[in-house]
Amino acid sequence: MAMRLFSLRRPTDPAVHPVHREILAPVSYLPEYLHEQPVRVLRAWWAVRRRPGYRRARDVWLRDLRRDPGRNRIRRFGQALVLAHEMPADVGWLHAHFLHTPASVTRYAAMILGLPWSVSAHAKDVWTIPEWEKREKLRDCRWLVTCSRYNADHLAGLAPDPARISLVYHGLDLGRFPLPVRPLSFRDGGDPNDPVTLLSVGRAVEKKGYDVVVKALAALPSGLAWRFIHVGDGSLLKSLRELAGAAGIAHHIQWVGALPQEKVLARYRAADVFVLASRVAADGDRDGLPNVLMEAQSQGLACVASRVAAIPELIQAGETGLLVPPDDPTALATALERLIRTPALRARLGAAGMARVRQHFPFERGIGQLAARFGLPHAEPEQCASPSMRR
Numbered sequence: 001m002a003m004r005l006f007s008l009r010r011p012t013d014p015a016v017h018p019v020h021r022e023i024l025a026p027v028s029y030l031p032e033y034l035h036e037q038p039v040r041v042l043r044a045w046w047a048v049r050r051r052p053g054y055r056r057a058r059d060v061w062l063r064d065l066r067r068d069p070g071r072n073r074i075r076r077f078g079q080a081l082v083l084a085h086e087m088p089a090d091v092g093w094l095h096a097h098f099l100h101t102p103a104s105v106t107r108y109a110a111m112i113l114g115l116p117w118s119v120s121a122h123a124k125d126v127w128t129i130p131e132w133e134k135r136e137k138l139r140d141c142r143w144l145v146t147c148s149r150y151n152a153d154h155l156a157g158l159a160p161d162p163a164r165i166s167l168v169y170h171g172l173d174l175g176r177f178p179l180p181v182r183p184l185s186f187r188d189g190g191d192p193n194d195p196v197t198l199l200s201v202g203r204a205v206e207k208k209g210y211d212v213v214v215k216a217l218a219a220l221p222s223g224l225a226w227r228f229i230h231v232g233d234g235s236l237l238k239s240l241r242e243l244a245g246a247a248g249i250a251h252h253i254q255w256v257g258a259l260p261q262e263k264v265l266a267r268y269r270a271a272d273v274f275v276l277a278s279r280v281a282a283d284g285d286r287d288g289l290p291n292v293l294m295e296a297q298s299q300g301l302a303c304v305a306s307r308v309a310a311i312p313e314l315i316q317a318g319e320t321g322l323l324v325p326p327d328d329p330t331a332l333a334t335a336l337e338r339l340i341r342t343p344a345l346r347a348r349l350g351a352a353g354m355a356r357v358r359q360h361f362p363f364e365r366g367i368g369q370l371a372a373r374f375g376l377p378h379a380e381p382e383q384c385a386s387p388s389m390r391r
Helices: 018-022 038-048 054-067 071-086 101-113 131-140 149-156 210-218 237-246 261-270 291-298 329-341 343-360 363-373
Strands: 005-007 027-029 094-097 117-121 143-146 165-167 196-201 226-231 253-257 273-276 302-306 322-324
Touching (some): 038 071, 054 071, 071 101, 101 117, 101 131, 143 363, 149 165, 196 261, 196 291, 210 237, 237 253, 261 291, 273 291, 273 329, 291 343, 329 343
Parallel strands (some): 005 027, 094 117, 143 165, 196 226, 226 253, 273 302
16 A cells, blocks of 8 residues: 655654654655745645535535634644645545544545545544534544544544444554563662662653652652653653752652653663553643553563553553552552562563563554555555554
8 A cells, every 4th residue: 555644744853763764655744834835825725726625625614613713723724725735646545643633634635635534543632622523523534543442432422433433552563672681670679779760751741740750759758769760851841850859859860851762762671660640631631542651561661650541451450560540649659669669569560561562562463453444455564654664
């Protein structure tokens, strides 16, 4: 199956990771801000305005705009005009990643072109758009796949035909996360010269709950030997540093910023415990099934996380990891202290979590399901031009 990628935004990360170099499909960038390329947008409108589907797309967009007035909704239609105009004539199907803005652009363009379309839904895009918008997109798309049962059940309740909704876990490309060589750690928090290493990987934003993590760390017994390493960037880093300083634990914490995948893998392998305190943010944003939990478990790392969203679909409480209520620093501190003091428990949970991820969450399974959805005759990974494709 030949693919062509259209992106609504240009990348802002200066680093180009090895997996990015494996993308085979040609990539085109739509105008991120319409005022920066007015001639391109006007040329697209002039070219597509006489297409049979244009009037319907315009009317649907105007109805959406009345319910959701704003520049972003205007930008979506401008990007759809350019997408419809610049789409190669041999394209027969459109697929959007994310149910919010990308699905809007795809939906309008599909109407103009008279093409079928489908969509993959993930996390923020499911939970931060209004119900009317979800219902109408589910009515118009041919099918939707989403990466958790938690999402699938919610969307099936809004769809005119629940059979349009399929669960397809992202899974993990285990070729990029090979079996670790992890010697048994006997650290138990008793030696200040050999502290237990706690790790978390994620953006410092509200839904990740890092303020809860800092408060939990501050509640650990004063004689316990531990250190916490955070990998990732985010708008809340400054306030989190201040919170750690006010709690008197800044000397225990290292904020290392964003890292390339190979360095993140090294951090997983050097850590003793992985912690993620996800929560539902004030605007409804939340995690789905965080990839970092699968990555950590693939390396035999004992995990403690919040019992929220789709996380319990991965972590079986007490068997493959520990789960605590969201927004509960006391419960998180109790779980962390238990893992710090009990290396045998860490080893048992880490081994069980690794076995579960490797047995039930290989990415090839999801690739096969997507291939079937697109009607491809073979569901092998190499038949799909995936950014994670092995060669």
